[in-house]
Amino acid sequence: MSEYDSIARLYDPWSRSVVEDVPFYVEEARESGGPVVELGVGTGRIAVPIASHGIRVIGVDSSAGMLEVCAERAALAGVEVDLRLGDLREPPVDERVPLVICPFRSFLHLRTDEDRRRALRSVRQLLAPAFGARREREIHDAARVARAG
Numbered sequence: 001m002s003e004y005d006s007i008a009r010l011y012d013p014w015s016r017s018v019v020e021d022v023p024f025y026v027e028e029a030r031e032s033g034g035p036v037v038e039l040g041v042g043t044g045r046i047a048v049p050i051a052s053h054g055i056r057v058i059g060v061d062s063s064a065g066m067l068e069v070c071a072e073r074a075a076l077a078g079v080e081v082d083l084r085l086g087d088l089r090e091p092p093v094d095e096r097v098p099l100v101i102c103p104f105r106s107f108l109h110l111r112t113d114e115d116r117r118r119a120l121r122s123v124r125q126l127l128a129p130a131f132g133a134r135r136e137r138e139i140h141d142a143a144r145v146a147r148a149g
């Protein structure tokens with residue numbers, strides 16, 4: 001039982017005006033090529049628009065109620081989101097992906113440093129090795145440019 005179960009049907013009316021971050025995540029997903037893992041997928045505010053661009057999304061959430069609303073939202077939009085009940089500290093995902101997202105403060109639900117470290121370790125595992133290497137190279141190059149400047 002999650003504390004979000006009791007507000008699952010209120011979440012969409014409450015968050016209706018929160019739209020400014022949607023294009024950012026859709027663009028990131030498009031650039032990555034997918035699939036995308038969203039941790040704390042909620043009712044699909046971000047996942048459904050991404051899936052609507054033809055990108056596979058695996059959505060993990062600890063609230064069955066939020067996942068139920070998400071499934072309805074996806075069906076209404078005519079898309080599929082691969083929804084999985086689970087904890088974002090140990091997401092039930094074996095696939096390796098180029099992008100993991102955790103929008104709209106889901107990460108802030110983790111209350112201890114150890115919980116946050118567990119979640120970040122899981123994210124690292126989820127990221128495909130090739131993508132991880134590319135990111136490391138980008139960071140390395142950026143650091144070199146910064147030093148040279």
Ligand SMILES: C[S@@+](CC[C@H](N)C(=O)[O-])C[C@H]1O[C@@H](n2cnc3c(N)ncnc32)[C@H](O)[C@@H]1O
Nearest residue numbers: 004040041042045061062063087088104106109
């Ligand atoms: C503020 S909502 C954000 C939902 C969605 N990402 C969005 O952008 O609208 C936070 C979500 O994180 C989920 N959540 C909180 N703690 C979690 C945990 N430990 N594991 C998985 N999901 C969690 C909640 O059930 C809720 O659906």
